Amino acid sequence: MQAGLVVLCLAYVLSQFFRAFLAVLTADLGRDIGATPEDLAFASGLWFLVFAAMQIPVGWALDRVGPRLSSAIPLLVGGAGGAAMFAVATNPLHISLAMGLIGVGCAPVLMASYFIFAREFSPARFATLAAVMLGAGSVGNLIASYPTALAVEWVGWRATMWGLATISAVIATGIWFTVRDPQRVEAEQKGSLLDLLKEPALWAILPLMLVAYAPSGALRGLWAGPYLRDIFALDTSQIGQATLVMGTAMIAGTFAYGPLDRILNTRKWVIFGGNALSLAALILLILWIESAVWISVLLLAIVGFTGASFPVIMAHGRAFIPPHLVGRGVTLLNLFGIGGVGLAQFATGRIHAAATGIGPTAPYAAIFGFFAVTLGIGCVIYLFSRDSMD
Secondary structure, eight states: OHHHHHHHHHHHHHHHHHTTGGGGSHHHHHHHHOOOHHHHHHHHHHHHHHHHHTHHHHHHHHHHTOHHHHHHHHIIIIIIHHHHHHHTOOSHHHHHHHHHHHHHHHTTHHHHHHHHHHHHSOGGGHHHHHHHHHHHHTHHHHHTTHHHHHHHHHHOHHHHHHHHHHHHHHHHHHHHHHOOOOOOOOTTOOOOHHHHHTOGGGTTTHHHHHHHSHHHHHIIIIIHHHHHHHHHOOOHHHHHHHHHHHHHHHHHHHHHHTTHHHHHTOSHHHHHHHHHHHHHHHHHHHHTTTSOHHHHHHHHHHHHHHTOOHHHHHHHHHTTSOGGGHHHHHHHHHHHHHHHHHHHHHHHHHHHHHHTTTOSSHHHHHHHHHHHHHHHHHHHHHTTSOOOOO
8 A cells, every 4th residue: 555655646746737837838838829818727727627516436445446446547647648648739719628637637636546545544643644745746746846847948848748747657557556546445335415505504515625736736736926927027937936835835735734623623713814924915916916026936936835734624524524435535526626716717808808918016916915815715615614623
């Protein structure tokens, strides 16, 4: 099982990479195939929405088939195939189709490991294990920043994508040979997503799950690039360095959140406090939107750090999910978390287009404002949630 989890972690590195690398390709894709920020926002949003939609069949497959088959085949076909399609893209539509296919490939990876954690380890360790997997896999977020910018400068973005297609195929093969399916829960096999939605305790958690990851995921995944380019005239290499800072903060935040629920003996207030700080950073980004590049990078890093509450929210919701529905339960939570970023990317793409022409800072102030408002609403609803500790 340890070898399988290591390979799943490598697959999750790819998943984190693919959701974040477009930010450093903004200028290159615009120059070579005419892709605008709105086109890339659509492509990024499609990745997240396809990823989210896949959580329903993935949850069923985890409970019925197991994590080995559920993750190896989609990563081989979707991850490797989508990266290859990206490498030969000649227009923005090809980029969107490739990103959608990559979303299919990445969709089962994290949930396969969470499924194993839920079945093979004690509930009290779930949040910490989930945070460790998320934090270790987030190395992909770092690779998608400055290292990717260097690779694009050295060999071009097409050769870089061919390399990623090869790596995806190798890791998918590794999953097939190393992951061991946990023993199935034979009792009480009947159940569905509707049974989960009948649990009132989840109603106050799911709205925050929908909006908590969206600011850091969308800003790091795309909007940090156009923002720093348009407002501060940063080039590809400099954007890569700035997003590296934000990506590092996201990893640090993941590891920081992991044990806090056990240290403070509360999940609810750890989650609420972190997201309240993220809301404050978004408001400051609006107020100081063009003050200085270092201030903006610092605030983006704070959004990344405080927005890393995903594994603790997952653990909070996991506490109310029965054992025979663990696969569908964790994928339902993930559907909201990832789907929220996809919806946000579609919305912010339209917001950017609508505000363009008003002033150079207007599109980005509107985007930051959108994230601040939605996160604030999610936090208010979350106040009515019931705390849980295993």
